[in-house]
Amino acid sequence: MIDDKVLVVYSGGQDSTTCLFWAKREFKEVYAVSYRYGQKHEIEVEMARKIAEKAGVSFEVMDIPLIGRLGHNSLTDATMVMDQEVPEKGLPNTFVPGRNMFFLSIAAVYARERGIRHLVTGVSQTDYSGYPDCRDAFIKSLNVTLNLAMDYQFVLHTPLMWIDKAQTWELADQLGVLDLVRNETLTCYNGIPGDGCGHCPSCKLRNEGLQKYLAQKAAREKLA
Amino acid sequence: MIDDKVLVVYSGGQDSTTCLFWAKREFKEVYAVSYRYGQKHEIEVEMARKIAEKAGVSFEVMDIPLIGRLGHNSLTDATMVMDQEVPEKGLPNTFVPGRNMFFLSIAAVYARERGIRHLVTGVSQTDYSGYPDCRDAFIKSLNVTLNLAMDYQFVLHTPLMWIDKAQTWELADQLGVLDLVRNETLTCYNGIPGDGCGHCPSCKLRNEGLQKYLAQKAAREKLA
Numbered sequence A, B: 001m002i003d004d005k006v007l008v009v010y011s012g013g014q015d016s017t018t019c020l021f022w023a024k025r026e027f028k029e030v031y032a033v034s035y036r037y038g039q040k041h042e043i044e045v046e047m048a049r050k051i052a053e054k055a056g057v058s059f060e061v062m063d064i065p066l067i068g069r070l071g072h073n074s075l076t077d078a079t080m081v082m083d084q085e086v087p088e089k090g091l092p093n094t095f096v097p098g099r100n101m102f103f104l105s106i107a108a109v110y111a112r113e114r115g116i117r118h119l120v121t122g123v124s125q126t127d128y129s130g131y132p133d134c135r136d137a138f139i140k141s142l143n144v145t146l147n148l149a150m151d152y153q154f155v156l157h158t159p160l161m162w163i164d165k166a167q168t169w170e171l172a173d174q175l176g177v178l179d180l181v182r183n184e185t186l187t188c189y190n191g192i193p194g195d196g197c198g199h200c201p202s203c204k205l206r207n208e209g210l211q212k213y214l215a216q217k218a219a220r221e222k223l224a
Helices: A014-026 A043-055 A065-070 A099-113 A136-150 A165-174 A178-184 A201-223 B014-026 B043-055 B065-070 B099-113 B136-150 B165-174 B178-184 B201-223
Strands: A002-009 A027-036 A058-063 A118-120 A155-157 B002-009 B027-036 B058-063 B118-120 B155-157
Touching (some): A002 A014, A002 A099, A043 A058, A043 A178, A136 A155, A136 B099, A136 B136, A165 A178, A165 A201, B014 B027, B014 B043, B014 B118, B014 B165, B027 B099, B043 B178, B058 B099, B165 B178
Parallel strands (some): A002 A027, A027 A058, A118 A155, B002 B027, B027 B058
């Protein structure tokens, strides 16, 4: 365990909830921040709050309405229909330009004010759906930029970067929160908690990963 | 002249006004954005708007109140007295943590939506008052981070990076806007336009630069 404070960028979804409990295992004192940026399903912020309370983690919500309005995207624009698949050319319209950059930069300022150096984000390059701001090169570049911007040594942690969705479920299970993540988090683009609508790209990825992990686990237990 | 569009991060101060007219000379089509972030002297935004209109430049103001509240600083906190000098240890309390990072990142999303690749900022490492986010290494790192975040080739321009305040006045003079910059911009920490209060760190830097440039110009004209 690292004898220091850590701040988790926390959305209340599968990935960042797994990261929240990972941070609890790895660090002495855990903080979490969520953002309201005009997303259609603001319920996710309240779900995040409940889980953070349950986990005994200090939690704060910040409002950044401008971020959702800046770039044209279907996560914040009620008149747009969300892409159900990654298009052959270009980015899915669920991409909110700069979102992770703003989330992490705001978290960094918030952390520095509280003497926190370690930041955690649940981005993953493995199942990254074509979002450039989930890639490892972006996160490493951002880490350097933040340190230069504020003359401070931030350390960005990405526990999910190189694992896929099945392995993320495995990690949640190891952390003792598989049921909590399965039932109390929101990942679905249609705003349905837990197993979700079942047909949006986010539900498909989440549920396929879960089935794969549960099958592996059952096979392992049979062998044992 | 570059046959392309450019976006200037514009505050209505000496430096960014000089950059605005530099951009007009160097690019085909100029856009400008200003921010309201809770600064004490919001009058600077209205001064920016007037100059942008005069320059025939498309102008937009965006609200980011969170940025001013996030980090403790004397530019947005009415209860703090501004540092009059750079302290021996640490940063002056006029430093708004992450400010240039947010200004440029928001400008980048705004630009990308409009097919603009070129961005201009008036930061300078020469007279940088100890602000880490005015340094060349930060800007170059941010350029890479932005390109990775959005899969887009932004180009950050910093025409004032390696020149001092006297040379910035010289550039304004070459661009034919010395009087406009002298009389119609706001740099003073006490919110007084033009030559300002005369005693805050910003006024001192600006006025010493002006006197130095005017003396050099007079000496040169005498020789000619």
